[in-house]
Amino acid sequence: MIAELGHFATILALVLALLGATVPHVGIARGDSRLMAVADNAAIGQFLMAIIAFGALMYSYIISDFSVYAVAANSHSAKPMLYKIAGVWGNHEGSLLLWILMLTLFAAALSLKGRKLPQRFRTRVIAVQSALVVGFLLFILFTSNPFVRLDPAPFEGNGLNPLLQDPGLAFHPPMLYLGYVGLSVAFSFAVAALIEGEVTPLWARWVRPWTLVAWMFLTAGIILGSWWAYYELGWGGWWFWDPAENASFMPWLVATALLHSAIVVEKRDALKSWTILLSIVAFSFSLLGTFLVRSGVITSVHAFANDPARGVFILGFLVVVIGGALTLYAWRAPKLTPGGLFGLVSRESALVLNNILLSTFAGVVLVGTLYPLVLEATGSGQISVGAPFFDFGAIVLMSPLIVALGFGPLLAWKRGRLPRAATTLLPALVVALVVGLFTYWQTAGGVVMTAFGLLLATWLLASVAMEIAERTQLFKNPAGFLRRLRHLPRASWGMSLAHSGVAVLLFGITISEAWTEEKLVIMQRGDTAEVGDYSVRFDGVAPVTGPNYTAIQGHFYASPKSGGADIMLEPQDRLYTDPVMNTTEAAIHSMLSGDLYAVIGEAAGGGRWSVRLYFKPFVVGLWLGAAMMVLGGLLSLSDRRLRVGAPKAKKLSAEA
Amino acid sequence: MQRFAPLIIVLALAGLFFMMMTQEGRNPNEIKSVMIGKPAPAFSIPGLEADAPGLTDADLRTGEPVLVNFFASWCVPCRAEHESLMALAREHGATVIGIAYKDTPDRSLAFLDELGNPFAKTGADLDGRVAIDWGVTGVPETFLVDGSGTIVYRHWGPIVGDGLEAQVLPALEALK
Amino acid sequence: MAGLKTRKRQRLVVMIVAVAVLALAAFLIVFAGRQTGSFNLFLQPSEVFQQKVAVGQRFRLGGLVETGSVARKDDGLTYEFRVTDCAADLPVSYTGIMPSLFREGQGVVSEGALNADGVFVADTVLAKHDENYAAPGTLPKNEEACGHPEALTAGQDGR
Incomplete structure (x- = not known):
């Protein structure tokens, strides 16, 4: 019943979004403010519906209702509660619903927090945002409905990939999505400005806080993912230039550029056309990231199980959204009046340089990510573009x-x-x-x-x-x-x-x-190995049992050569039962001076174990x-909030 | 011209992606079975009916080719391919063995009661261990085992569409 | 420092800087990428033999771990195994902790170079991650050799 409620709420959200995406434009054309007000109401309605839909799905996960397809495919009754909840967005369907929830959240926030924007402009922005919601809702309803029922229901679910059962990764996707989706606001602002044919310093003042919010979440999301890779994958690395990582890094680079170029628009009324383009590109990279990990075009550790039908749909959506926005840009951008002049040595120039370098780097990352695809498409063989x-x-x-x-x-x-x-x-x-x-x-x-x-x-x-x-x-x-x-x-x-x-x-x-110091050794009980300024003693292994796994846990005591208390390190080699899979749990002791990092490998016979020890200085x-x-962003935001809607201040030399 | 540049780049990329996605035979997620040409892994599981004898790998070495189908009552594609399995058993005289994957025996039996039972023998793989040994990536999946217990063919996903005529039957014919 | 008096000149300067940076990026992609060995060829054993890959040249080797080929040296840390694409196979040696998913008969991608004895000395080994994920490039390109009937219907490029 609950799942049907969720399904129904999704359909209702689609209806509201369709209304919200079309009626307000009619209202503007006719100058009818009642029709324009539909945008606000539809935005809030969509958000409520999205909450209901998402809540219904989450509820199905929490009670382990395996008659719901998404739950059966991704959850398991023996899973800890945190991962039952995190499992909601640990797969394609659920994460898409989370994406929609956030898209509508931003639309609702625009309508509630954006009261100070001129009604006409705000209506345009929200209507564009609603149009994005329509696209995603169609996607979910036609190709990836999480509320599909299984009849009869399986008596147990498939479980969640154990690698993903981790607190860091439980919060990584929501953060990242808030960042991705937050950029949609900048996108909607840009499209609305293009439709209106005018970009003013005030426009930049409005768009900046939203971009800043998105940028903060994106930063936090990326670093959480990096942190997860650092301690979960057991290689001691924190960034692998994996296509999925790049997919989140590119929007970050462009968003960073956008934050800075918007300042120039705000203070100096220059770089307008470029800033509009960046707003569009930043969100396009977010969409591209979503597309890459879901379409099956690129295989990555992070990729969702996928099917081509979805890929084609999302590609079509991408072309409509990005292509449409860029066509509008090509058509309307020349209408934007060029802004103020600035000297070769000036704050503006510094920010332009910042923009050129950041965008070029985003381009380089894009080329590096897609180059193997191009080669494969032209039949010139397979290569991989490596970290160097x-x-x-x-x-x-x-x-x-x-x-x-x-x-x-x-x-x-x-x-x-x-x-x-x-x-x-x-x-x-x-x-x-x-x-x-x-x-x-x-x-x-x-x-x-x-x-x-x-x-x-x-x-x-x-x-x-x-x-x-x-x-x-x-x-x-x-x-x-x-x-x-x-x-x-x-x-x-x-x-x-x-x-x-x-x-x-x-x-x-x-x-x-x-x-970084790395030691790869075979140890048996009582052996010691030196790494960094520590001598690490191995005190054997013991089996441990978790809620849905069994593990071998090694015991190590690291004593600092300079004296001081021993540090206990307990890395595990886990065997999960549903699905069956091994994972490595590194033991990490973080200090300001550096991290002690231990991984236990396989038994080598005779009570000997292969062990990898690292001392990684100042990873913190x-x-x-x-x-x-992120805190810097927050501080800056707290300042801006006071000034949003304030009369046009002439000059504040504050930020750059 | 330069204002069209972003649009052109985007359209070119879209074309590339479309090409990659629709390319014949490119499915990065389909994992070719490495079990082909290998003896079927040893197993011993109880039958679905409480009084039925269990199923072991010995049942695959009878000298006759056998199809081993992993299914579950909760699996939607399994329903879709059921007709093909019935046809295999009834019209083509193939021996089909069914292994219920992570499914309670009573539900599996209800499933077979409802749709018909194409299986000569059945087994219940309650915890999915056998499926793991066989390298099953998801249900349904069907393996063709020759009379000596060697896996010669694997069918990935449901046997639907022309899968029966074009793939399974030729593989079966080749053994006769 | 001269100011930028006109809009035209301002535009020109910005353009010049942008083009310079883009040229740098292009240089980076074409030249530096090759120099630093960033573009690793992705090869399967039979391609290694066909292309007569030089000793010491880094590449990625994809394929399946041959059943029964994995051995561990006495030091407990060095593994020796053979990677096969069913048509040809190549001995591989790796010192380190094997990924926990490393198994005989499973897909594996390793990175390294051939030594003078024709052994592929790997410094990284990536194994199949989960049931939905095959490391790219591990699916044999000459599937006929594996006796796989589906190979006949696969695309010309072998995927």
């Missing part, structure tokens, strides 16, 4: 970005002065060079990239500090420093925090890549840096 390609691209394109990032915030709008910025940043440059050269000398010239990475990270961190010092006149007028520090706008703090986050992330990457920097970026 992407790594190299990241180094070549992101290094200038980080150098420029130091300067950007110090340059004035319209026309900045490079010598002045350079003077301010001189201490940062000196510190960075010292760190870089010291590292180079310390490693006896061995690893240039390590020295370079540390140099860049130090430069960024120091220049953020110098920028704050400059703005608060720490050196010129120390007396009022604290007062001025307190009065810095929150958006400015947000920017500094997010930029420092990038620096910390870079420290994490560079240090952990350069000084990765998670910390990403958290700082």
